[in-house]
Amino acid sequence: xxxxxxxxxxxxxxxxxxxxxxxxxxxxxxxxxxxxxxxxxxxxxxxxxxxxxxxxxxxxxxxxxxxxxxxxxxxxxxxxxxxxxxxxxxxxxxxxxxxxxxxxxxxxxxxxxxxxxxxxxxxxxxxxxxxxxxxxxxxxxxxxxxxxxxxxxxxxxxxxxxxxxxxxxxxxxxxxxxxxxxxxxxxxxxxxxxxxxxxxxxxxxxxxxxxxxxxxxxxxxxxxxxxxxxxxxxxxxxxxxxxxxxxxxxxxxxxxxxxxxxxxxxxxxxxxxxxxxxxxxxxxxxxxxxxxxxxxxxxxxxxxxxxxxxxxxxxxx
Amino acid sequence: xxxxxxxxxxxxxxxxxxxxxxxxxxxxxxxxxxxxxxxxxxxxxxxxxxxxxxxxxxxxxxxxxxxxxxxxxxxxxxxxxxxxxxxxxxxxxxxxxxxxxxxxxxxxxxxxxxxxxxxxxxxxxxxxxxxxxxxxxxxxxxxxxxxxxxxxxxxxxxxxxxxxxxxxxxxxxxxxxxxxxxxxxxxxxxxxxxxxxxxxxxxxxxxxxxxxxxxxxxxxxxxxxxxxxxxxxxxxxxxxxxxxxxxxxxxxxxxxxxxxxxxxxxxxxxxxxxxxxxxxxxxxxxxxxxxxxxxxxxxxxxxxxxxxxxxxxxxxx
DNA sequence: CCGATTTACGTTAGCGCTTACATATTTCGA
DNA sequence: TCGAAATATGTAAGCGCTAACGTAAATCGG
Numbered sequence: 107x108x109x110x111x112x113x114x115x116x117x118x119x120x121x122x123x124x125x126x127x128x129x130x131x132x133x134x135x136x137x138x139x140x141x142x143x144x145x146x147x148x149x150x151x152x153x154x155x156x157x158x159x160x161x162x163x164x165x166x167x168x169x170x171x172x173x174x175x176x177x178x179x180x181x182x183x184x185x186x187x188x189x190x191x192x193x194x195x196x197x198x199x200x201x202x203x204x205x206x207x208x209x210x211x212x213x214x215x216x217x218x219x220x221x222x223x224x225x226x227x228x229x230x231x232x233x234x235x236x237x238x239x240x241x242x243x244x245x246x247x248x249x250x251x252x253x254x255x256x257x258x259x260x261x262x263x264x265x266x267x268x269x270x271x272x273x274x275x276x277x278x279x280x281x282x283x284x285x286x287x288x289x290x291x292x293x294x295x296x297x298x299x300x301x302x303x304x305x306x307x308x309x310x311x312x313x314x315x316x317x318x319x320x321x322x323x324x325x326x327x328x329x330x331x332x333x334x335x336x337x338x339x340x341x342x343x344x345x346x347x348x349x350x351x352x353x354x355x356x357x358x359x360x361x362x363x364x365x366x367x368x369x370x371x372x373x374x375x376x377x378x379x380x381x382x383x384x385x386x387x388x389x390x391x392x393x394x395x396x397x398x399x400x401x402x403x404x405x406x407x408x409x410x411x412x413x414x415x416x417x418x419x420x421x422x423x
Numbered sequence: 424x425x426x427x428x429x430x431x432x433x434x435x436x437x438x439x440x441x442x443x444x445x446x447x448x449x450x451x452x453x454x455x456x457x458x459x460x461x462x463x464x465x466x467x468x469x470x471x472x473x474x475x476x477x478x479x480x481x482x483x484x485x486x487x488x489x490x491x492x493x494x495x496x497x498x499x500x501x502x503x504x505x506x507x508x509x510x511x512x513x514x515x516x517x518x519x520x521x522x523x524x525x526x527x528x529x530x531x532x533x534x535x536x537x538x539x540x541x542x543x544x545x546x547x548x549x550x551x552x553x554x555x556x557x558x559x560x561x562x563x564x565x566x567x568x569x570x571x572x573x574x575x576x577x578x579x580x581x582x583x584x585x586x587x588x589x590x591x592x593x594x595x596x597x598x599x600x601x602x603x604x605x606x607x608x609x610x611x612x613x614x615x616x617x618x619x620x621x622x623x624x625x626x627x628x629x630x631x632x633x634x635x636x637x638x639x640x641x642x643x644x645x646x647x648x649x650x651x652x653x654x655x656x657x658x659x660x661x662x663x664x665x666x667x668x669x670x671x672x673x674x675x676x677x678x679x680x681x682x683x684x685x686x687x688x689x690x691x692x693x694x695x696x697x698x699x700x701x702x703x704x705x706x707x708x709x710x711x712x713x714x715x716x717x718x719x720x721x722x723x724x725x726x727x728x729x730x731x732x733x734x735x736x737x738x739x740x
Numbered sequence: 741c742c743g744a745t746t747t748a749c750g751t752t753a754g755c756g757c758t759t760a761c762a763t764a765t766t767t768c769g770a
Numbered sequence: 771t772c773g774a775a776a777t778a779t780g781t782a783a784g785c786g787c788t789a790a791c792g793t794a795a796a797t798c799g800g
Contacts, residue, residue, distance in 0.1 A: 108470060108485035110560055114544040114552060115537055118445035119466055120559050123487050125438035126787090131572040132435065138576060146756070149436055153425060156704070163778060168425035170440050175757055177780060199765045199778040217672030218582055220432055224669050225582075226575030227431040231565045235431060238558040242437050243427055244551040255448040258543030259455060265535055265542075352541050355534030387473065443757090463786070479749060492787055494750055516748040516795045746797070751790100758785080767776070 132223065139219055142186070142212050150179055151188065151205070155213050159204040161194065188212070268325035270358060272365045275308070275319035282321060282328040283308050286348035293351075294385055295412045304346065308333070317342075320365045322349070322358035329353040332362035334369055340376035344419075347389070359389070363396050367419065378419035381405055383412050393417050449540065456536055459503070459529050467496055468505065468522070472530050476521045478511065505529070585642035587675060589682045592625070592636035599638060599645040600625050603665035610668075611702055612729045621663065625650070634659075637682045639666070639675035646670040649679035651686055657693035661736075664706070676706070680713050684736065695736035698722055700729050710734055 109116045109123075132145035143151060149169035154160060157168070166176040180203060183189035188209035194200035205213070227235050275283075284305040291297045297305075304311040308319055312333050322330035330349035337343050344366055349359045370378045380398060382390055394400070398417035405416040426433045426440075449462035460468060466486035471477060474485070483493040497520060500506035505526035511517035522530070544552050592600075601622040608614045614622075621628040625636055629650050639647035647666035654660050661683055666676045687695045697715060699707055711717070715734035722733040 107487065107563065109466060109487060110563075112466070112469060113556065114541050115469070116466055117544070117556070118442045118449065118462060119486070120563075121438050121442035121445065122787095124559060124562060125435045125442055127566060128435035128438065128571070131570070131575070134572040135575045135579075139579065145435060149426060149429070149433055152429060152432070161778075162780090169436070170424065170426060172758065173779065174759085174781085178756080181780095194778095197766070197778080201779065217674065219579060219672075221670055221672040222575050222579035222582055224431050226578040227434070227571055228669065229578060230569045230571040230574040231562055234558060234561040234565055237554070238562055239430065239434070241551060241555040241558045242441060245441060245548055245555055246424065246427075246437075248548045248551055249444060252547045253448070254445070254544055254547040255451040257547040258448070258452045258539050261543040261546060262452075262456065262536060262539035265539055352545065353538055355536075355538040357534065439757095480747085489788065490749065491751085491789085495786080498750095511748095514748085514796070518749065742800095744798080744800105746795100748795080749793085751792080753788100753790085755788080756786095758783100760781100760783085762781075763779085765776100765778080768774085770772100770774105 135219065135223065135226075141216055141219055143188075143216070147179065147183060147188070150176065150183065150203075151209060151213060154189070154203055154205045155210075159192070159202045161200045161202055163200075165203060183209075265324065265356065270356060270361060271323045272361050273321050273323055275313060275321070277309075279321050279328060279331075280308060283319060283331050283333075283346070286328070286331045286350060287346050289351060290348050290386075295383070298411060300409050311335075312346075318366070318369050319346075320362050320369075322362050324353065324356065324358070327353070329356070330358040330362055332359075332366050334366045340374070342370050342373075342375045342378045344378060344380040359392055360396070363392065367396065370419070371421075379405065380417050380419075381408055381410055381413035382415040382417070384415050390415055390417075397421065452536065452540065452543075458533055458536055460505075460533070464496065464500060464505070467493065467500065467520075468526060468530060471506070471520060471522045472527075476509070476519045478517045478519055480517075482520060500526075582641065582673065587673060587678065588640045589678050590638050590640055592630060592638070594626075596638050596645060596648075597625060600636060600648050600650075600663070603645070603648045603667060604663050606668060607665050607703075612700070615728060617726050628652075629663075635683070635686050636663075637679050637686075639679050641670065641673065641675070644670070646673070647675040647679055649676075649683050651683045653690075657691070659687050659690070659692045659695045661695060661697040676709055677713070680709065684713065687736070696722065697734050697736075698725055698727055698730035699732040699734070701732050707732060707734075714738065 109120050129145045132148075135141075136143055136145065149171075150165055153165055153168050157164075160168075162173050162176050162180070166173045169176075180189055180191065184191060188206055190204045190206055192202045192204055194202050231238070273279075287301070287305050288297060291301060312319055312335050316336035318334045320332050320334075321328050327350075330347075330353070332347040333345050335343040335345050344363070347359065347362060349362075367378070380393060381404070382393070384390065390400075394417075397419055399420050401416040401418060403416065404413055408416075426437050446462045449465075452458075453460055453462065466488075467482055470482055470485050474481075477485075479490050479493050479497070483490045486493075497506055497508065501508060505523055507521045507523055509519045509521055511519050548555070590596075604618070604622050605614060608618060629636055629652050633653035635651045637649050637651075638645055644667075647664075647670070649664040650662050652660040652662050661680070664676065664679060666679075684695070697710060698721070699710070701707065707717075711734075714736055716737050718733040718735055720733065721730055725733075
């Protein structure tokens with residue numbers, strides 16, 4: 107499912123899809139059992155059933171809908187003979203919704219059906235059902251306390267206010283080199299032995315053979331890294347590029363890449379290549395835009411199992 | 424929130440509300456940041472951005488929508504200058520959707536915004552965000568394997584096929600007496616000392632003083648219980664009624680109640696009373712329908728802290 | 741090779757909901 | 771006490787989506 111890969115960006119879409127699924131399933135059940143109600147009626151009918159005759163606004167507040175939605179749904183329920191509208195004698199503005207006898211009977215007869223719904227959902231989803239319900243409830247509470255739009259705008263302002271800097275290696279940054287690379291390695295592949303060695307001791311495996319490491323810093327935060335490894339005199343490998351998942355989209359990767367390429371030129375390098383994997387499509391596209399050219403076959407004698415992409419830098423491409 | 428009390432019955436409604444909330448928040452963000460897109464466009468635009476030009480059906484499948492929805496959304500995107508329709512030369516039926524340069528630029532500029540969205544959602548919802556996403560993903564998978572409508576209908580058939588029986592106490596049922604009562608006690612109140620004593624040793628505290636305990640059995644499952652306690656000769660208390668939450672709605676409570684009242688009559692009892700709590704509204708309604716009459720004040724010298732309802736049975740009411 | 745079926749897509753009608761507006765009634769405050 | 775503000779509800783227009791239908795193109799099967 108593509109939407110899953112968008113993560114938090116497509117929360118609305120995925121929740122909607124799930125919602126429609128449950129509505130549809132409930133309607134299918136009601137239909138095949140011959141119950142005279144629809145899934146969308148349930149909140150209103152159950153509320154009137156539990157709380158007795160209530161005004162439109164009371165119902166709307168209880169079930170989290172607008173009064174218009176309740177009013178229009180009431181039209182339908184009245185047409186279906188499930189609800190009666192009654193003027194409130196004490197307050198002429200109000201309309202009191204009352205279940206008809208037909209509705210009372212229908213709801214009373216639905217007991218076993220609702221029991222089956224609860225047990226059927228539990229049978230289908232298992233423990234995931236309660237996890238989903240718990241997560242929904244927690245999010246509902248959290249959204250009341252901290253509206254998400256405000257948080258996003260605050261984050262945006264904070265990101266925009268902080269400068270994105272590219273800085274060279276310093277011993278204090280060693281752990282970040284591991285952290286930032288472990289993130290994508292563990293997510294998409296696994297950490298090979300050669301990775302662990304290089305990531306744990308970059309000074310020995312990258313700096314000492316004449317390489318360079320850059321970091322991207324956003325304010326205080328270290329959000330990305332990239333290394334230029336000297337394989338032999340004049341031949342460099344671009345490797346170990348990683349940008350923190352939550353900070354992608356800021357252009358840190360491109361900035362790191364440019365820094366490495368500039369360093370490669372400063373050293374008067376002859377060849378700059380990289381190995382990657384076709385699964386990392388956005389990264390590969392970025393390499394192409396920066397001047398790397400896809401090679402027809404993998405690099406002979408590659409260090410990595412996961413390498414199925416081999417690219418070489420062509421200046422001015 | 425009333426919907427929360429409906430639990431699995433109102434899953435669709437709550438998911439819809441959450442979905443609308445996220446859509447709305449995203450649109451608010453895009454609007455205030457001046458981004459030229461809307462929240463509902465994102466899946467289509469991102470898919471074209473990630474996968475390149477694609478046919479309508481490809482997009483629809485990827486984002487889990489009907490081809491009609493994609494087609495209509497495309498109309499809007501074309502009007503907005505974000506997408507071009509192109510005939511597929513190889514297959515004349517297909518329409519290929521292509522991002523315009525304007526869209527490419529707009530999406531490229533949205534990187535920091537999406538970064539802010541991810542971080543803002545995390546800031547608002549904290550760990551609940553990942554829990555929600557995990558739960559959604561798990562439910563999506565589970566629903567593919569076991570469609571929920573089928574499970575519900577199967578449960579319904581199973582429930583309907585099994586007889587609901589009321590049976591008297593037997594030593595083998597002792598633990599059920601504790602379990603069924605602990606369920607509602609822990610949910611709504613807490614288990615008081617007197618509860619623990621009575622529930623752990625019903626033979627001594629209920630049967631020995633001349634009381635009776637009934638159980639409701641659905642097939643093999645013990646789903647409810649109710650006790651008739653003899654307080655003094657001719658004076659009985661209805662107490663410790665509990666029906667398993669997942670089996671409510673089958674009428675087990677009413678059947679148990681009727682059994683206790685019949686037993687009270689068989690013993691030529693003079694007075695039958697009960698104590699309850701107003702929070703258990705459905706139970707109180709059931710007592711009323713069975714002939715219990717609400718008393719104006721709590722019972723003097725009640726054993727229970729939670730008792731704020733005192734009812735006495737009036738024959739033929 | 742040609743009719744039947746399948747596939748791809750657009751169009752239309754309709755549903756459920758929202759926003760915006762209109763109207764009637766009540767409440768508030770000087 | 772009376773006008774302004776607030777409240778309660780209904781109505782209309784519009785949005786996003788679906789289901790159903792129509793049409794054109796490709797594919798299948800004898």
